[in-house]
Amino acid sequence: MSKKFFEPTPEMNQLLSRAGSLQREESLAATSELAKALELPLRQGVMSGNILDGIFEAINLQPGATAEFPLDFLAPGTEKEFVAFTIPNHGRIPERHVEGDYVMVPTYDVGASIDWLLKYARDARWDVVGRAMDVLQGQFVKKMNDDGWHTLLSAGADRNILIYDGDASSGMFSKRLVSLLKVVMRRNGGGNSTSINRGELTDLYISPEGHEDIRNWGVDEVDPVTRRDLIVGEGGLLVRIFQVNLHTLDELGEGQEYQNFYTTDLSGTMPAGKNEIVVGLDLRNNDSFVMPVRAPVQVFEDEALHRQRRAGMYGWAEHGFAALDTRRVLLGAF
Amino acid sequence: MALRPTRNEFLTDLSFFMNETAERGLLCVFDSQGSGAAMDQSEASVKVASSLDDKPVGLLLNDVVNLDLTRQHINYDKDEMQKGGKVLLLRHGFVVTDQISGAITMGERAHFVPGGSFCSNSASSHSVHVGRWLSKKDSDGYAKLEINII
Numbered sequence: 249m250s251k252k253f254f255e256p257t258p259e260m261n262q263l264l265s266r267a268g269s270l271q272r273e274e275s276l277a278a279t280s281e282l283a284k285a286l287e288l289p290l291r292q293g294v295m296s297g298n299i300l301d302g303i304f305e306a307i308n309l310q311p312g313a314t315a316e317f318p319l320d321f322l323a324p325g326t327e328k329e330f331v332a333f334t335i336p337n338h339g340r341i342p343e344r345h346v347e348g349d350y351v352m353v354p355t356y357d358v359g360a361s362i363d364w365l366l367k368y369a370r371d372a373r374w375d376v377v378g379r380a381m382d383v384l385q386g387q388f389v390k391k392m393n394d395d396g397w398h399t400l401l402s403a404g405a406d407r408n409i410l411i412y413d414g415d416a417s418s419g420m421f422s423k424r425l426v427s428l429l430k431v432v433m434r435r436n437g438g439g440n441s442t443s444i445n446r447g448e449l450t451d452l453y454i455s456p457e458g459h460e461d462i463r464n465w466g467v468d469e470v471d472p473v474t475r476r477d478l479i480v481g482e483g484g485l486l487v488r489i490f491q492v493n494l495h496t497l498d499e500l501g502e503g504q505e506y507q508n509f510y511t512t513d514l515s516g517t518m519p520a521g522k523n524e525i526v527v528g529l530d531l532r533n534n535d536s537f538v539m540p541v542r543a544p545v546q547v548f549e550d551e552a553l554h555r556q557r558r559a560g561m562y563g564w565a566e567h568g569f570a571a572l573d574t575r576r577v578l579l580g581a582f
Numbered sequence: 583m584a585l586r587p588t589r590n591e592f593l594t595d596l597s598f599f600m601n602e603t604a605e606r607g608l609l610c611v612f613d614s615q616g617s618g619a620a621m622d623q624s625e626a627s628v629k630v631a632s633s634l635d636d637k638p639v640g641l642l643l644n645d646v647v648n649l650d651l652t653r654q655h656i657n658y659d660k661d662e663m664q665k666g667g668k669v670l671l672l673r674h675g676f677v678v679t680d681q682i683s684g685a686i687t688m689g690e691r692a693h694f695v696p697g698g699s700f701c702s703n704s705a706s707s708h709s710v711h712v713g714r715w716l717s718k719k720d721s722d723g724y725a726k727l728e729i730n731i732i
Contacts, residue, residue, distance in 0.1 A: 318659055329587050342590040342676075348659040 264377060268369030272554055275366070279549035279559050299497060300396040302451075302531060304539035304569060315355055315540035317572055321348040324438055324575060355542045355568040360387035363553055363560025384561060388545055396539070396569050397499065397506055398513075403571035404527060404579040405514040409436070411528075411580040418521040419502075421458035421582045423469060426489050429528045429580050437530070437575050445533050447575050451493045453527040455501030458582060459494060462486050492528075500524065510579075522581035529577060536576035542566040584608075585643070586678035586724055593674035595640055599627040600669045604646045606661075607681040608698030609712060610671055611636035628671065630698040634709045638694065640671025641679075641712075641729045676716060676728045686715050692727055700727060 266278035309315060322330065335341060362384040364377055411429050416422040430449045437447020462485055463478050470478075478485065487494050499506040502523050510516040510525055518525075530536075547563035571577060584607035597620060600610065609631045616626030628639050645662040646669060656664060663669055683695045686702040692715050693708035695701050701708055702715060717726035 326587075340590070342588055344587045345589060345591075346587050347661050350657065350659045 264369050267559055268366045268371075270366070275554060275559065276549065276551055279551075279561075282549065282561075299393050299499075300539075303400070303529065304396055304537045305534055306539045306541050306567075308544070309355075309540055309542045315353040315542070315568060316350050317353060317538060317570070318350045319348055319572065321346040327438060351570065351572065353538065353540050353568045353570040355540055355566050357564055357566050358388065358391055359562065359564040360384055360391075361550070361560060361562035362387075363550060363558050366554075366557045366559055369559055381561075384547075384563070388563070388565065392567075393499075394505075398509060399569040399571055400527060400529070400537070400577055401506060401510055401579075402514060403574045404577040405510060405516045407436075407574050407577065407579070409578065410517075410519060410525075411578065412519050412522050412582060416582060419457075419523045419582065420464075421454060421461040421526075423465070423489055425526070425580055425582055426452060426492055429526075429578055430490060430492065433528060433530060433575075433578050436578075445535075447530050448532055449492050449528045449578065450531045451495060451529045453495045453497050453500060453529070455504065455507075455524055455526075456496045456498065457501050458524065458526065459485060459496045461582075500526070516579075519581055524582065526580040526582065527577065528580060530575075533576070536571050536573040538570050538572060540568050540570075542568075584645075584679060584681055589672075589677045590675040591643070591672055593672075594643065595671045595673055596668055597621050597626060598639060598669060598671060599624050599667065600629065600642075600646050600663070601627055601666055602629055602646065603648050603665050604630045604642055604698070605681075606642050606645050607677065607679040608642050609694040609700065610639050610642050610669070610698070612639055628669070631694045631709070632696050634696065634707060636694075636709065638710065638712045638731050640673045640731060641677060642698075643670040643672055672729050673731045674729060676726055678724050678726050680723045680725075682719065682723065682725060686719065686725055688715050688718050690715055692729075 263278050263281055266274055267282055269275045269278065307315075330344065362380045364380050368377055409432065411425070411432050413422045413425040413428060416425065426449075429452065433447050433449040439446035465475070465478075467475070474486075497506065498504065501507060507524050511518065516525070543564070543566040545563055545565040547561050550560040550562055553560050584605050597616075598610070601613070604610075610628040611631045613627040613629040614625050616623035620626040630642075631638070643661070645660065646665055646667075647656070647662050648665040649656060651664060656662060679700070681699040683697070683699040683701040684705055686692075686700075687704065690703040691711040692700050692713040693703065693705065693711050695705070695708065700712075703711070712731050713727055713729040715725060716728050719725045
């Protein structure tokens with residue numbers, strides 16, 4: 249995933265060798281340089297190598313700023329309160345007093361560390377140390393992925409709506425499911441046919457197994473030309489159905505961690521004969537999924553390990569996740 | 583929500599303090615009395631009605647909250663007041679409220695009950711009248727209530 253960031257150059261090898269020096273000053277200085285050199289790619293890696301890309305909007309907070317997000321005073325279900333009415337020829341029109349609300353998204357600290365023997369560094373075993381850096385990066389990526397997706401799944405489960413295609417076979421992803429999800433997202437998104445920025449299903453996250461079901465769609469699902477493309481085409485799979493982008497997530501699917509999170513942690517129920525969930529999102533409006541960042545990932549060298557003949561890095565970040573409008577999330581099942 | 587946006591605040595009063603938390607839409611009654619204009623006398627205070635014999639002042643238009651303001655700020659997006667501050671009371675006008683006790687009948691006089699919500703004239707026991715019902719309840723339990731405290 250991030251090998252390109254850690255391909256050694258002669259200078260980096262030399263830096264790493266100096267990091268493994270038994271001279272404390274030289275080792276710490278080199279380790280410090282190493283931390284700085286790795287911090288930037290690590291930040292890039294965290295933001296680009298994850299499964300949250302394009303979903304959460306990262307909002308960098310200034311020091312001392314609070315992560316408060318105002319909510320629209322036109323709350324779901326109150327649209328009927330704002331309709332013009334017939335008036336007589338003269339008379340005082342009543343007031344329509346509106347107020348909003350806000351939510352504060354808590355941010356929290358996330359920390360991770362990695363360390364290795366100085367012998368590794370001394371011998372310029374860059375593959376080992378590079379792998380250690382991958383693991384350090386992976387710790388942040390995994391934590392952020394889980395926290396972000398747990399937020400999405402919780403928001404979806406909170407709606408208490410689970411869409412499924414009753415005519416489809418158990419465990420079979422059908423294109424009618426996409427169609428049903430689109431309709432429900434529209435029906436429950438507020439507004440009417442011509443409303444601007446109304447809810448619309450734009451992206452659907454499914455398991456690899458569900459995505460592979462597309463290959464098995466019969467002639468009653470797709471025409472023969474499309475079926476041929478599914479077999480011989482580059483990539484071989486549809487990535488967009490009914491203007492909805494399809495994404496596969498390894499974490500979704502029977503027995504997988506996000507499915508388990510839904511059924512176990514959220515106590516979500518599955519319809520009879522349905523085995524796994526899909527997650528539909530409205531990413532057109534960018535008005536719901538926010539990720540306030542109080543402090544991006546920072547990496548430091550660990551000075552205390554030298555006596556143990558080790559070197560290492562540690563880092564931390566502070567951020568939070570929120571789904572401000574649950575109407576932008578819709579769960580389905582197949 | 584307690585109060586829907588549609589209303590007619592024909593006459594309001596902002597001279598009374600309130601020393602307890604309450605939700606908007608409840609009827610407030612005299613608690614202690616100020617003297618003269620009493621515009622900034624803490625003695626001029628109201629409370630949520632607790633007895634049928636209470637003397638009505640007006641319908642509460644703010645939420646009154648009790649927050650630790652040294653740890654968090656008040657909700658600037660909502661019209662809420664800290665307990666101990668001044669509140670806005672509706673004395674004449676209409677609101678759409680769900681602070682309703684029991685069944686109501688359009689056209690009947692409106693009264694208050696202990697707790698500050700409103701009832702119809704046909705309730706078995708009630709206070710002095712403070713207004714009149716101008717609609718029946720909608721599907722969410724809200725009805726149009728004219729407040730006229732004289």
